[in-house]
Structure formats: structure tokens, C-alpha cells
Amino acid sequence: MKKITFAMVIITIALSLGMSLFSSPLLANTENNRTESRDKYLNIMTVNKPQYDMVKKIIKDKCNVQYMFTNEKDISEFKYSESVLNNISNMDLFIYSGTSFEPWSASLIDELKKGNLGIINLARGVRLLNYSNENNTKENPYYFEGIEEYKIALYNVKAAIQDRDPQNRDYYEDNYNIAIKEFDKNIKLYEDKLKSLSEYRFITLNNDFDYLTKSLNLNTIQLDNHEIAEFIKINNLDPKKVIIIVDGENGTKLDLSAYNTIKLWKYYGDMSFDDLILYNVKELSKWAKAKETTSVTTTSEA
Template sequence: MKKNLKFTFCALAVTALVSAVVLSGCSGNTAAPGASDTEPVSNTAAVSRDEESTGAASPESEEFSAEIEAEDTDGQKLKVMASFYPMYDFAVKIGGDKAEVTDMVPAGTEPHDWEPAATDIKNLEEADLFVYSGAGMEHWADDVLASLETKRLVSAEASAGLTLRPGHSHDEEEHEGAEEHAEEEEHDRGQFDPHVWLSPVNAKKEMENIKNAYVKADPDNKDYYEDNYKTYAVRFDELDQEYKDTLSALPGKSIVVSHEAFGYLCDTYGLTQMGIAGLSPDTEPDPARMAEIIDFVKTNHVKVIFFEELVSPKVAETIAAETGARTRVLNPLEGLSDEELKNSADYFTVMEDNLKQLKAALE
């Protein structure tokens, strides 16, 4: 990626040497040995002074300045935009010190219904890489990407290649009488369950897809990105095995969660989820749904009703009071709070804590 200064620098050195010989001939002085070995910083300073005295730069000085500017910008970090927290975390882990990664969704914000503002679109126009999960999680992504004028942006749909769960949920049953959605909106908002990252097996694949996008955007640092991925691939495998060993040994297999975000995790480890809300947490259950949830809790001897920090616990607390259950937090990793970020929480620490919460609920 670096531009070669060798030719330009040599040309200037020769020019300086010839000038020195001519001047020495006029004055009768002999140049001291080594006087022609000019340091690059001195050359830059000389060019600046020449430009100030003549009002214009020589072709040689213009070329040299351009080469220096190219050298200064070489090694500049990739500008990476991530659609929400898990994508941000994975992008940071792969990019390391080669990337400047921005989480588009502010800390503490529920991402399901978040949409980018004009400043976010501008940042995407100027970015090198855009990382998003896909499968309908970012309902705005396709339209925004189609609207961008930039041709250099590499986009990575991290869920590409994964087997997706169907997205039907009780949300649709509650709106049977509503006007049918357009086909595109149906695809974006419910054709698939988008919460793929909550299975460590799927999260590993998402990080691999992100790594491949980094390599495409910055092939000169391929080995760096590959090494970072290999490091975290081992951690995903260890986390997966820990979930298998822990959950398979527990008698309970049923959980009640604030919204149906844990389907991939449940499929991977043999659990069954009952969601208070559907794939998006912004709906409250009607009386019929509440009765169904309460019956599920009693029938399956559910001891804990899970809620999440970015969603009101009110309904979970109501169900717990009705059934004698307790409440605990189970984090869907859709976004972390400022406090969690200050405490250096990441995907792995949150998933470890989730496993502790599941163990306490199912033992």
C-alpha cells in the first residue's frame, strides 16, 4: 500500500549535488565530505522556503510534497461502521489496531426500530467497511446501501451462509385483521428470526464473514486479520462447549424471555423458549397471550422469568407475581449500557453471564 519515494528522493539528491558543485566552483570553496547527504526533513523544509520566496513550487518540489503526503496517509486506519453492538464488537476484535470502528446505535438504545440519521448516512459514504448482521435485523440496510454514491465501501452481511429460523411469531397472530404488509417489508420485518449471534456457533461464522470483508477491504493486512480471527475462533469453540456441558446436565429445559431472541441458542442446546413479545420487544401481550404464558410457566415448572435491560420489566414482573417465579436478566446482546461498556463487557463476558443465569433458572 505504501508509495515508493526512492526514485523521487534520488532525483532530488542528484539535483542538490549538482547545485552544490556549481556553487563551490563559483566561490572556490570545496564541499566537506558528506555534505550532499541531505536528510528528508531538510529537503521538506527547503521546499517550503523555496515556495515562500518564489510564490510557486517547482515540479520537483510538487512531486516530492505529493509523495510525502502519500507516505503520511499510508497506514491510516480503516474506517468501519457497525450496525449495532455485536457487529461492533466482532469488528473491533478482527480490526484491532488497523481499524477505527463506530457503533452506529448509541449505547443503551434498542436497535430493532432504530434508523440511521443523515449524519449516519454521511459516515457510511466516507467509510471503508460496513458490517451488519442481516436477516432482517437492520430493516433499513438494503435501502440505505442502494442509496449510497460511494463505490469504495465494502459491505459485509455477517449472517450470510447461515441457516435461518423462520420468523413467524405470535406478533402476526395479534395483527391478523391488519392490512397486509408489502412483500419487501415482510422480508425485512419477520420472514426470518434475525438473532443469529446468540448461538456461539453462528457468532463464530459471523465473525469469519467479517474477517473476510476486512481482507477484501485491506488485502495487505490479510495475515493480521486471519490471526485475529483464529484467536477468537478458539474462544467461540470453548464457549460452545461450555454451554453444551452446562445445559445438557440441567433438568429444566424451558425458559420464558422478554422477546423471542433466543431461538438459535435454544435450538443449539436443546431448550424451548416462550417469548412475552415476539421477535421484536416493542409489543405487549394481550390477555389471551398472557394466559398462555402463565399456563406455560406452571406446566413446565418455570422458576425464572427473564427480562432484558433495554426493555421494561413490567410484564415480566407481573407474570412472576402471578406464578410465584423470580425475575432475572438474560441479555440478548442487542446493545450494552454505558455501565457495561465502562466495565469492559463484551460478547464473551455477557454470554458467560447469560450461561450463569440460565444455570440458576434451570437447575
């Protein structure tokens, strides 16, 4: 009886050891897999809401993104503090336009505690336009209203996030491709109408819309110091085939009641950059529908 009991004990111990040998590695692998598959949660700060919207197109709801401003005037007049520096320094990514649109960005970046913070210049790879102003050359900061320029900026957003979260690279890539495809599809809807605008001459009052007009191949001429009527006469323009581009935010002090005008936006804080481009394209395309009309037309505000 004792021999049988002793044998059963030996068998029980052997079975226990066998289960440990085979089951322990399985448990360890399960734990490792759980760690490897855990999503990396990024904290991202952008300067303005349209940049925030770009980030959301890439991350959807996977990470956290915040923005600092909506209004352009608030961006221009911003004075940062120590608390702002600390807040941004604790982020994973800080995204800014990379132009004079944020005149304080260079000094702010110099004072940030870099650590693990990634600083992303959205204008990287963008061919920025310059213009002359009182014998000085100035940078045109409104590149995000241009079609190809917007695509480059969105690519920079995607690449920066992929670099910080390579495990979900394909997810971000898919979201980027979807966003570009939708954007191209929306623009293409107005392709034929935009081509018909070649018969018009667009008078610009400054350089703010250069990226947009170049993207759409519009025939433009910039107003100089002459009065509108004199300017049109000097340049042998047909008043019926002239459209004056007016800034939707700042307007103009000129009396343009006798001329065709269109109100466009170079920046609109509550509108994503792709929607801003599409809005301007839609407004321009309205002239294709009524191209035989000679009466004055002014578009509505955004």
C-alpha cells in the same frame, strides 16, 4: 605527469559509473519494498458497539473502526441524513446486521455512494429463524445471541477485512482463530452444567431467545394466551421444574413471583456479542448448581 593525471581521471570516471550501475538498482528495490510493505489503513463503520467489538477482535489496532449506536431503541428509531450518507460513503467498509434489527438499512444502502465502499451483511450464511405473529411471518433478527450464528458473523467480518487488505491476510486469520478458540474454551467450561438443564422446561414469553435456546438445546415451550398457572396445568408441567425466561431489558407485566424465573438479555449495547452469549450461559448454568432447590430464584441484571 599529465599522462598519469589523465589516467587517474579515466579510472575515477570508470569507478563512478560502476558504482552507479550496481547501486542504483539496489536503491530502487529498497524503495519498492518500502511501498509494498506499507500497511493498508482501513476506515470501517459499524452500526452498533457489539459489531465494533467484533471488528476489533480481527484488526486489533491496525485500522480505524467506529460505531453509530449503542442502544437498541436508538437503532430502531434512527432517521439518517445526507451527512450520515456522506460519512459512511467515505469509509472503506460498512458493516450491518443484515436483518430487521436495523429497519432502515435497506433504504440507507440504496442511497450510499458506493465507489470504493464495501458493504458487509453479517447475516450472510446464517440460517435466520422466522415466527408467526398475527397470521404474518416475521423474521427473528437476534441471531447474534446464537453460538454458531455468532461464529459465522465473525467469519464474515474477517473475510471482508482480508479482502480489502490481502497483504495482512495471515494477521487477520490468526486473530480470528484466537478469538474463536477463546470463545469455544469459555463456552466449554459450562458444557456439563448446561446438559444437566435437560430436566427443566423453559417457558419463553416470545421468540426473542430462539437462537440461544436452540444453540444450547434447551427444552422450551412458548406461552400462549393462557394464564401461567393454567398453561402449566394444561401442559402437565411440574412447577418446580419450570423456569420462565424473562427479557432483561423489557421485563414482563406478568406476575411471576410464584415461579422460577431467569433474566436473560437478547441484546445489550455495551456488551460484545460473545460476552452476551457467555453472560446468558453463566446465568443458565446457575440452575445446574441448585437444581434440587425448589424455592423461587430470580437472577440479577447485567
